[in-house]
Amino acid sequence: NAGVTQTPKFQxxxxxxxxxxxxxxxxxxxxxxxxxxxxxxGLRLIYYSASxxxxxxxxxxxxxxxxxxxxxEFSLRLESAAPSQTSVYFCASSEALRAGYxxxxxxxxxxxxx
Amino acid sequence: AQSVTQPDIHITVSEGASLELRCNxxxxxxxxxxxxxQSPGQGLQLLLKYFSGDTLVQGIKGxxxxxxxxxxxxxxxxxxxxxxxxxxxxxxxxxxxxxxLIFGTGTRLQVFP
Numbered sequence: 001n002a003g004v005t006q007t008p009k010f011q012x013x014x015x016x017x018x019x020x021x022x023x024x025x026x027x028x029x030x031x032x033x034x035x036x037x038x039x040x041x042g043l044r045l046i047y048y049s050a051s052x053x054x055x056x057x058x059x060x061x062x063x064x065x066x067x068x069x070x071x072x073e074f075s076l077r078l079e080s081a082a083p084s085q086t087s088v089y090f091c092a093s094s095e096a097l098r099a100g101y102x103x104x105x106x107x108x109x110x111x112x113x114x
Numbered sequence: 115a116q117s118v119t120q121p122d123i124h125i126t127v128s129e130g131a132s133l134e135l136r137c138n139x140x141x142x143x144x145x146x147x148x149x150x151x152q153s154p155g156q157g158l159q160l161l162l163k164y165f166s167g168d169t170l171v172q173g174i175k176g177x178x179x180x181x182x183x184x185x186x187x188x189x190x191x192x193x194x195x196x197x198x199x200x201x202x203x204x205x206x207x208x209x210x211x212x213x214x215l216i217f218g219t220g221t222r223l224q225v226f227p
Contacts, residue, residue, distance in 0.1 A: 004157075031213050040123070042204060042219040043158075050213045058214065090157060094213070102148050102208075103215060105157035 002026050006091050006106035013081040013113045021076040021109050023091030031094045032074035033103065034058075034066060036087040043090065049074055081113045116141045118207050120218035128226050129197050135190040135221050137205030146208035147188040148215065149179055153201045161203075164188060175199070200225045
């Protein structure tokens with residue numbers, strides 16, 4: 001089925017470990033996004049990529065890096081995980097937000113840092 | 115700064131009752147407006163969106179929303195709630211000059227039989 005695929009679905013890390021969250025979309029969308037969701041805080045933008053080859057910081061980029069590998073894939077890397085990064089991470093894509101298209105979301109990655 | 119406010123953190127209604135979830139935004143011009151729903155353990159699904167034109171928009175699952183420019187609001191409504199509507203609902207704003215959505219903090223809806 002067409003959509004946004006995130007891997008893994010669950011992950012437990014120890015403080016200081018690194019990992020990469022993967023995201024791929026098969027809808028030929030130009031824009032891709034990484035959000036984190038924390039109780040009572042809604043969704044906060046970490047990084048986004050308006051098109052292949054470009055990335056920009058969002059509201060909460062500290063402690064994260066991203067790579068727009070190609071038009072389909074947009075990965076999020078935690079170089080040295082901290083307990084404050086315990087969260088649910090969502091990847092999303094959009095054909096063109098400025099044209100009024102909304103986002104299509106993946107099912108999320110639940111990350112726990114101990 | 116652009117912002118989205120959902121003043122109700124948690125709402126409880128009885129099945130069959132009407133529902134209104136509030137959303138207010140702060141932005142200099144009329145942005146794109148969205149409502150998303152998130153079932154437990156799931157991603158977010160688009161319910162409806164407003165770009166321009168008719169201020170009453172229809173969405174999926176029997177939901178509708180009304181844009182009121184004078185109040186900077188985009189409230190979500192449903193005439194008769196079903197138990198399956200229990201979920202978290204997010205309002206989001208997309209300013210015209212960016213490619214990013216700004217989300218509210220969400221309203222959790224609980225439905226009693």
